[in-house]
Amino acid sequence: MKIKSLPLEDRPREKLIKQGAENLTNSELLAIILRVGNRGENVLDLSNKLFNKYDIRSLSRVEISKLRKEIGIGDAKACQIAACFELGRRLAAFKKDGHIIRDTKDIAKIFLPEMGALKKEHFKGVYLNSRKRIIKEETIFIGSLNESVIHPREIFRIALDENAAALILLHNHPSGDPTPSEFDIKVTKELVKAGDILGIKVLDHIILGENKYLSFKEERLI
Incomplete structure (x- = not known):
């Protein structure tokens, strides 16, 4: 018909x-x-x-x-x-600047629709001012994460350029399972230490999967 x-x-x-x-x-x-x-x-x-x-x-x-x-x-x-x-x-993804981040659920709510369906891994930094308001977000790397591509220098250069007081790390797992790998845990702890040295707090690292997420802070991994 x-x-x-x-x-x-x-x-x-x-x-x-x-x-x-x-x-x-x-x-x-x-x-x-x-x-x-x-x-x-x-x-x-x-x-x-x-x-x-x-x-x-x-x-x-x-x-x-x-x-x-x-x-x-x-x-x-x-x-x-x-x-x-x-x-x-x-x-x-439109117009995230200005959002105030009160807890992990806020950041997951903003970024899960955008990143949860991506077919490749995206590693992103979300930069906050002293009032925990988003001042910038930046995709730092696209592809499989490993030690050769995660450079603290690049992550914190953006934070310094933007006068950020803190940042939240995000990346997605295309498999849909947000369970962190050993490398995810290792690199996150290294970035937290680097942030402490620079006086820029890494508040959390959130892994986004299929309609779900994992927070390193909530799981006490940092």
Whole structure:
């Protein structure tokens, strides 16, 4: 059945205009983004097929080549899906400066939507003033973490440049499991010591996984 054959009130675009985006299903929202279906299936059927195979989090992370191979959609639609989710991640990351960090939950709430779904490890520093207000965030490294890529000099250079009083370390585990490795623990303790020498407190190191996180401070690892 073509979308135009549906009653007007059941067509995704018309439903959004009348009822608002928050009242549409995931499939209806995706149908609006994709606009048209594939040969032999309308766009709503295509959207339902995608969400029958993937939940929304999995769909946000799936490779374009996999969408082409497993679902049979072309480059244009695969790129539309990827662009849609990337905009969502960028919105989640938008304008963090000025947030006051009262506890670990505050920082996890801000960064988990952005970093929890990343496919590569990202190591980030979040720099705070004396009132624990975010003054800067910086991605320091992307890729597998090891001793050759974690340089205290770079982490604390940014802190000194920004006159930061403290910082919080963040990195994600693409596996979804935020359990720290022995290296995670070792390098964190070294960075805490370096911060103490410079008078810049490392308040916490938070590992972000799939809808969950681990705080070194809460686990008494620092």
